[in-house]
Amino acid sequence: MGHIKEFYERIFNISDKEWAYISSFFERKVYHKGEIITAYGEVEEHLFFIESGMLRFFIPNEDSELTFNFSFEKQFTCAYDSFLSRNPSLYSLEALGEMVVWQISHENLQKVYAHTAAGHYLGRFVAEQMYLDKSKRELSLLKYNATERYLKLFDEQPQIIHQIPLKYIASYIGITPQALSRIRRQIN
Incomplete structure (x- = not known):
């Protein structure tokens, strides 16, 4: 979990008490190459911090798949629109190799937001970064x-x-x- 704490500390001064509370909600999980982390049609239940490995976002199709994003180590990621809206995901997330992630459930993240300033601040920071990445990608496709x-x-x-x-x-x-x-x- 040291990578997550480093991520926090780069953007926010976090107390040991807040870190102990926040870190208690994360669980480590390993995914293997080709494993679907979030499937099309499922509601995204977790926010992931990638310790190692990478994943791709794709829209499954009968003829071909459309890859539209990637996430790498030291990043928070998930099918964020599904995670926020609690609606089924319109795409899938796949491990492109062995991946180690730290995940927190939607329910537990809401507890972190409600009870810690650091969690609330980080949530906003991650949401802003995801928005900026999405905007940059859209502009690139158009420009x-x-x-x-x-x-x-x-x-x-x-x-x-x-x-x-x-x-x-x-x-x-x-x-x-x-x-x-x-x-x-x-x-x-």
Whole structure:
């Protein structure tokens, strides 16, 4: 749980008493490569802090899957819209390798918000970060062509390029794997 405490301490001075309370609600869980963490149609029950590993967000489809986001270590993540609204998720979350997470249930997070200033502050901070990431992604899809999106991805998130299969990267930037191959050949 040290990584979560470090995350907290980067943005908020947390007392030992508050940390003891907050940390008592988190539980460690391991997911294996390909395991679905949150399935399409399920209500998201947990907020996750990724200690190690990565996951992808995708919309399942009969013909193909549409990958639209990734989360990496030292990040909070979940199907946040489902987590907040308590409605079924319209997408799935999948472990892209062995993942270790610390998870807190929706119910327990509400207790943390209600009883600690640090929890309340962190909740706002995480929500703001998720919003900024979502806005940046939407603007990228609207503003840049596929080659520009790939190059920006390469510059801003090199871990994606080196750790994630190309078919998911292609889907993420909104093109086919064949089109991504052409772009990569042109760049090299």
